[in-house]
Amino acid sequence: MAAAAFLLPAVSPAAPAHPRLLFSHSPYRSRPRVHHVRLAASRPAASRSDGEGDGGGGGGVAGGGVFLSPRALSQLDEIAAFRYAHSFPHGRLTVRALTQADDDESDALVRLLASSFAENVRWAPAQRYEQLLAFVIRRYLFERRGLAPHAAVLVGYYRPAATGDGEEEDEDEREGNEDGDYGEMACTAEVSLDAVGAPGAPPTPTPPLDFPYICNMTVKTSLRRRGIGKQLLKACEDLIIKMDAKRRVYLHCRIIDQVPFNMYRKAGYNIVQTDSILVWLSLQKRKHLMSKELLQTSASSESTTKDFDDNNLTS
Known part of the structure; x- marks a missing residue:
């Protein structure tokens, strides 16, 4: 039994940032305001998608990173501890x-x-x-x-x-x-x-x-x-x-x-x-x-x- 057929999106590299999870960064596009605690690795700016209110968006950062909101960081820890x-x-x-x-x-x-x-x-x-x-x-x-x-x-x-x-x-x-x-x-x-x-x-x-x-x-x-x-x-x-x-x-x-x-x-x-x-x-x-x-x-x-x-x- 499977919940769905296997899903194969376009593949692009992404570097991990959270020490305990295979999944790591939140792919937000640049936004004017910045909420941040920790810098996480991300895709190039051209490939990032728009930050949304639920995830707590991040601002664009020179060097290919994005700032994660306190809520996003809390959610990362919640998943890691699940x-x-x-x-x-x-x-x-x-x-x-x-x-x-x-x-x-x-x-x-x-x-x-x-x-x-x-x-x-x-x-x-x-x-x-x-x-x-x-x-x-x-x-x-x-x-x-x-x-x-x-x-x-x-x-x-x-x-x-x-x-x-x-x-x-x-x-x-x-x-x-x-x-x-x-x-x-x-x-x-x-x-x-x-x-x-x-x-x-x-x-x-x-x-x-x-x-x-x-x-x-x-x-x-x-x-x-x-x-x-x-x-x-x-x-x-x-x-x-x-x-x-x-x-x-x-x-x-x-x-x-x-x-x-x-x-x-x-x-x-x-x-x-x-x-x-x-x-x-x-x-x-x-x-x-x-x-x-x-x-x-x-x-x-x-x-x-x-x-x-x-x-x-x-x-």
């Missing part, structure tokens, strides 16, 4: 923002996405196609890192429960998580929070660009059907609420993906629009655009459930 933890009877899931501290983490994410998207291709040798996808995905993630705090990529780590006493294992898992041992990378999703972070060429039917949008959502094949997808979706919604974005969130679901569609419906998402049959002419699968109005209170970041029924995630 955690969503969920305990299943079979293990524990921890979701957080993608960091730049470990190249192995980025490599694992690229492999996870490439494997997921390659599952739907039948006309190309799987290994070669995954290699091509890995290259494109790496470039895509490199480009998207320039959109924080307007967008973020979440990664989920899963640690299976031991075969001993459940309560003891829960305590051991929490100690392991405090030490940074979250287990294996199990899932990922991308969240666009506003128009600045919106994808450049979203799939059809086109969602409103100034509302939060969830896409590129997938779970590792061997860990599906365990409720991880459901909790990953809740983590995305939790981040949207914590970042004080608009409460109406959008995502896409292919018509043929019945399992994820059922999961979205159970989570409160309703169909807004469905692709015309004419999209087949462009060799694409028809999709539903779905939407949900989030509650004013954020979801619990620590919970336990035995409801894990909907987790077949492929692109």
